[in-house]
Amino acid sequence: MKRDLVLKTGVAAGPVANLDIDLNASFTTELTGTTIVWEDESSSDPEEQTKFKMSFLNVGGANVGALTIKLVGNPSPDVPATVTKTARQVTDPTATTGTVTLLDPADDTFERVWRQAVNNSRVQVLDNVAKIDIRAKAEAGYTVNQAVGTATDNSLIVNYAFVDATGTAAVSGSVRFDTSSTASAGYTLGNVRVVDTDSGASRRRR
Numbered sequence: 603m604k605r606d607l608v609l610k611t612g613v614a615a616g617p618v619a620n621l622d623i624d625l626n627a628s629f630t631t632e633l634t635g636t637t638i639v640w641e642d643e644s645s646s647d648p649e650e651q652t653k654f655k656m657s658f659l660n661v662g663g664a665n666v667g668a669l670t671i672k673l674v675g676n677p678s679p680d681v682p683a684t685v686t687k688t689a690r691q692v693t694d695p696t697a698t699t700g701t702v703t704l705l706d707p708a709d710d711t712f713e714r715v716w717r718q719a720v721n722n723s724r725v726q727v728l729d730n731v732a733k734i735d736i737r738a739k740a741e742a743g744y745t746v747n748q749a750v751g752t753a754t755d756n757s758l759i760v761n762y763a764f765v766d767a768t769g770t771a772a773v774s775g776s777v778r779f780d781t782s783s784t785a786s787a788g789y790t791l792g793n794v795r796v797v798d799t800d801s802g803a804s805r806r807r808r
Contacts, residue, residue, distance in 0.1 A: 603627045603638060603697070607650055607689040611677045611720075611728055617786040618683065619720040621730040623650065623675045629762075629775030633660050638697040648685040650675030653702035658764060658773045666772050667740040667764045670704045674733040681727050708737035710748035711801040712760050718783045719792035726792070734779045740764055744772065748802060755794040756782050 609621040629636065636658055643651040652673050658666040677685050691697075713735045720728040740746040744764050751759040757780050764773040785791050 603654065603656070603693045605652065605673065605689065605691045607675060607687060609648065609650065609675050609677050609730075610686045610688075611679060611683050611730075612686075613679075613681060613683050613727075618679075618728055618789055619677075619730065619786060619791075620784045621675060621677055621732065622780075622782045622784070623673070623732050624778070624780040625671070625673055625734070626778040626780075627654070627656065627669070627671060627775070628778075629656065629658070629669075629773055631658055631773040633658060633666060633772055635659050636695060638693050638695060639700045639702055640691075640693070640697045641700060641702040644687075648687045649677070650687060650689070653704065654697070655702045660772070665741045666744050667738065667746055668705060669736065669738045669762065669777075670702060670708075671737075671777065672704060672733075672735040674731070674735075676731045676733075678729045678731055679727065680729070683728070704735065705737040705739045708739045708801075709746050710738045710762075711799075712736045712748065712750070713799045714758050714779060715797045716756075716781045717795045720783065720785050721790050721792055722788065727789070730783045732779075732781045734758070734777075736760060736777055738762055743767060748800075750800065751776060753798060755796055756780060758798075
C-alpha cells in the first residue's frame, strides 16, 4: 500500500514551499489474504487526513490481526496563503472506501509528529507539519511484535510481525514514512523537529 502526496503552499507573490509525504506499508503473508479499507477525512480541504485499516486473515477466514494508520499533512501558514494538494495512491489488494476506526485499545502503537518551519528573512511564514499514527492488534492465538528499524529526521521505518503460539510469523512487514520540505526562492528552511512516541519505549524528541 502506497500513498504519495505533495502539499504546495503559496502566497500572492508566488510559491513558498512544498511538503512531500510518502507512506509505504508492505506486508508478506502466507495466509488466505489481506483486506484494506481507507477513509479520506480531508474531503475538499487541501490538507491531508486519511486513515487505513489492513486486516490479515487465516486459512479459515478469521482475523489474525489488524493494523490501522492515520496520515496527516498540514502546512500551517502564519500569513495569508493557499495550499494545494496532489496525491497518488496504489493498494494491493484494491482498497475499499469505508469508515476506519483507529484500533483502541491496541497492542502496539507508534506516532511520529514531524515539523519544519519555512522562513523569510528570519521570520517564520509557514510551519510544515506531518504526522503518522500506527496501531497494531493481534487476535486470540497470535502476538504482534513492533520494532523500529530506522528513525532519522526524514525517514521512519517500523517493522511488525504477527506470530503464532510457536513463534512463527504468520504475517510480517513494515510501515515506512518519509517526509521532506523544499523552499522556494527567497525562503529558507528551519531545523526539522521530530517527536516519536513508541508504546514500547519512552518519547523521543529531536
